[in-house]
Amino acid sequence: MRRSRLLHVPFWFTYVFLYAPIIVLVVMSFNSGKSAYTYEGFSLKWYGVLAQDAKVMEGLVNTLIVAVGSTVIATVLGTLLAVGLARHTRSKTLDAVALMPAVLPDLVLAIGLLVFYGVVQFTLGLHSVTLSHAVFSMAFVAAVVRTRLSGADTSLEEASRDLGAGPVTTFVKVTLPQLAPGIIAGALLAFTLSLDEFVIAFFTIGNLEQTLPIVIYSMIRFGVTPEINALGAILLLVSFTAVIVGQRLTKIGESRAQD
Amino acid sequence: MLKIDGITRRFGDVTALDDVSLEIGQGEFFALLGPSGCGKTTLLRIIAGFETPDGGTVTLDGEDLLGRQPNRRPISLMFQSYALFPHMTVAKNVAYGLEREKLPRREIKKRVGEVLETVGLSAHGDRKPAQLSGGQRQRVALARSIVKRPRLLLLDEPLSALDKKVRADMQLELKRLQNEVGITFVVVTHDQEEAMSLADRIAVFEHGHVRQVDEPVALYERPRTPFVADFVGANNLFEGTAGAGALLTDDFGPLPGTLLDGLEEGAKALLGVRPEKIRLDEAATASDRLKGAVLDVSFYGGISHISIDVPGHVRPVLVAVQGASGVQPGAEVNLRWEAPDAVIIPGAR
Numbered sequence: 001m002r003r004s005r006l007l008h009v010p011f012w013f014t015y016v017f018l019y020a021p022i023i024v025l026v027v028m029s030f031n032s033g034k035s036a037y038t039y040e041g042f043s044l045k046w047y048g049v050l051a052q053d054a055k056v057m058e059g060l061v062n063t064l065i066v067a068v069g070s071t072v073i074a075t076v077l078g079t080l081l082a083v084g085l086a087r088h089t090r091s092k093t094l095d096a097v098a099l100m101p102a103v104l105p106d107l108v109l110a111i112g113l114l115v116f117y118g119v120v121q122f123t124l125g126l127h128s129v130t131l132s133h134a135v136f137s138m139a140f141v142a143a144v145v146r147t148r149l150s151g152a153d154t155s156l157e158e159a160s161r162d163l164g165a166g167p168v169t170t171f172v173k174v175t176l177p178q179l180a181p182g183i184i185a186g187a188l189l190a191f192t193l194s195l196d197e198f199v200i201a202f203f204t205i206g207n208l209e210q211t212l213p214i215v216i217y218s219m220i221r222f223g224v225t226p227e228i229n230a231l232g233a234i235l236l237l238v239s240f241t242a243v244i245v246g247q248r249l250t251k252i253g254e255s256r257a258q259d
Numbered sequence: 260m261l262k263i264d265g266i267t268r269r270f271g272d273v274t275a276l277d278d279v280s281l282e283i284g285q286g287e288f289f290a291l292l293g294p295s296g297c298g299k300t301t302l303l304r305i306i307a308g309f310e311t312p313d314g315g316t317v318t319l320d321g322e323d324l325l326g327r328q329p330n331r332r333p334i335s336l337m338f339q340s341y342a343l344f345p346h347m348t349v350a351k352n353v354a355y356g357l358e359r360e361k362l363p364r365r366e367i368k369k370r371v372g373e374v375l376e377t378v379g380l381s382a383h384g385d386r387k388p389a390q391l392s393g394g395q396r397q398r399v400a401l402a403r404s405i406v407k408r409p410r411l412l413l414l415d416e417p418l419s420a421l422d423k424k425v426r427a428d429m430q431l432e433l434k435r436l437q438n439e440v441g442i443t444f445v446v447v448t449h450d451q452e453e454a455m456s457l458a459d460r461i462a463v464f465e466h467g468h469v470r471q472v473d474e475p476v477a478l479y480e481r482p483r484t485p486f487v488a489d490f491v492g493a494n495n496l497f498e499g500t501a502g503a504g505a506l507l508t509d510d511f512g513p514l515p516g517t518l519l520d521g522l523e524e525g526a527k528a529l530l531g532v533r534p535e536k537i538r539l540d541e542a543a544t545a546s547d548r549l550k551g552a553v554l555d556v557s558f559y560g561g562i563s564h565i566s567i568d569v570p571g572h573v574r575p576v577l578v579a580v581q582g583a584s585g586v587q588p589g590a591e592v593n594l595r596w597e598a599p600d601a602v603i604i605p606g607a608r
Contacts (some may be wrong), residue, residue: 155342156344159343160343160344162334164407177345
């Protein structure tokens with residue numbers, strides 16, 4: 001027993017290291033005072049302030065538009081990319097290159113996209129950010145779906161062909177249901193990634209609109225207030241919900257696939 | 260009906276199939292038998308359309324098959340893994356092929372009901388494949404394949420995933436079904452007992468070549484090549500040169516046997532004698548040259564296997580006798596058989 005307890009120490013230390021800042025953020029969001037650093041008592045007033053802050057609300061709506069839009073694009077394209085990689089090519093290089101945007105430094109991608117939009121004379125705004133987010137989210141979706149595909153049995157697809165289904169019917173009726181849990185997990189990942197993405201959005205949004213992270217960034221230049229903490233707490237809640245829902249759905253999908 | 264002509268398939272340096280030609284008749288139960296890696300599964304996949312040969316033709320009733328997509332061939336393949344769709348119920352799995360034909364719903368329902376009845380799974384239509392036993396899953400796979408009434412049903416190692424008891428049942432079931440539906444069956448297997456008990460005719464494969472095509476009894480009693488003699492059933496092989504009605508050996512003198520047609524006297528040859536054809540004689544005399552000491556006696560119920568160490572022969576000689584055997588390990592015995600019970604074949608390995 002002593003040995004196992006000793007082994008718990010690094011585990012708990014890591015946990016504290018991970019979550020202490022987040023706990024501080026959430027606690028301070030309920031601060032009744034004006035400072036983000038000294039706690040003066042419980043209050044929900046900063047959430048009220050937040051709800052009346054037009055700039056924040058506009059940022060939130062923009063962020064949701066971008067997140068939903070980029071998630072839809074990334075999920076569709078990422079799934080197709082994964083299927084193409086797994087089923088129609090044996091090239092390891094293509095595989096690596098396809099997943100590159102996921103590991104590329106955000107800054108590189110951001111500059112690249114900005115230059116590209118300039119070259120093709122694409123107007124900047126929410127639509128350009130949506131596309132930009134779709135680019136790197138797509139790589140994440142493809143990676144997740146790809147993992148699931150490589151575990152999937154190709155004989156199912158062959159069986160479908162054998163029973164008279166064409167390639168498209170086979171994809172819709174057999175391949176997609178097999179991949180559903182992976183696709184959902186990939187989509188939720190894409191959504192949460194887009195939600196708090198700052199660098200790429202900052203570079204490619206132009207100067208007319210702002211997403212929530214950009215709004216927060218401009219607020220923070222005048223100091224951290226409990227209002228920002230409250231905003232962080234809300235974002236945290238959304239992300240957590242997405243992750244938990246994602247895990248649940250994946251589990252349901254898996255147990256259904258096994259049934 | 261199905262004509263395979265000069266099929267060749269290479270994977271890099273490996274030749275999986277080398278100029279294979281076979282003809283399979285309407286309503287036949289045909290087996291492709293061989294050790295793993297002999298090319299039998301590749302041939303099956305070529306017939307089904309999941310593999311393209313480098314050369315040769317495959318025709319069904321004179322019509323070319325190779326130019327057609329797998330979904331446009333009147334052929335069903337039952338996969339070794341069964342490949343049941345895990346997200347669909349049993350009934351949905353079976354209906355899948357019929358739905359692709361755009362048949363009316365009523366007709367689909369009727370035919371699915373009928374075929375589930377045939378395989379004895381009427382009560383399981385609403386279950387998912389994961390809720391079934393191995394044997395039941397196989398029946399579903401079978402039902403899904405035959406419900407489309409294909410001209411030809413290909414079965415890839417159909418019984419390999421089942422345990423012994425279920426296997427025996429399924430074996431009978433397969434034969435019954437084949438009789439009942441009258442579809443031509445082509446089964447791929449590495450299990451020679453399975454092939455012999457199921458098939459009307461068997462093609463034995465080795466390294467991408469067909470070594471012999473014959474009925475089970477002929478294959479067992481009159482193998483034509485050393486590989487077939489060794490692979491199909493237990494056999495005792497002796498090396499020597501062909502003589503008149505005997506194999507001439509250095510160690511044991513002439514051993515009685517029947518020469519394969521066309522085998523010239525004086526050629527290098529191999530004599531094969533089945534374990535159940537050998538008689539044991541405990542009263543050893545000095546004139547007998549084929550004798551040895553009993554190594555081991557295994558009792559299987561209906562039969563006993565006795566292995567005998569014969570000096571000068573590398574492998575122990577295997578003898579099978581009915582019921583329990585009286586001989587004890589260590590006993591000296593003579594081995595005898597009649598000339599018609601042993602075959603002498605060309606010995607070039």
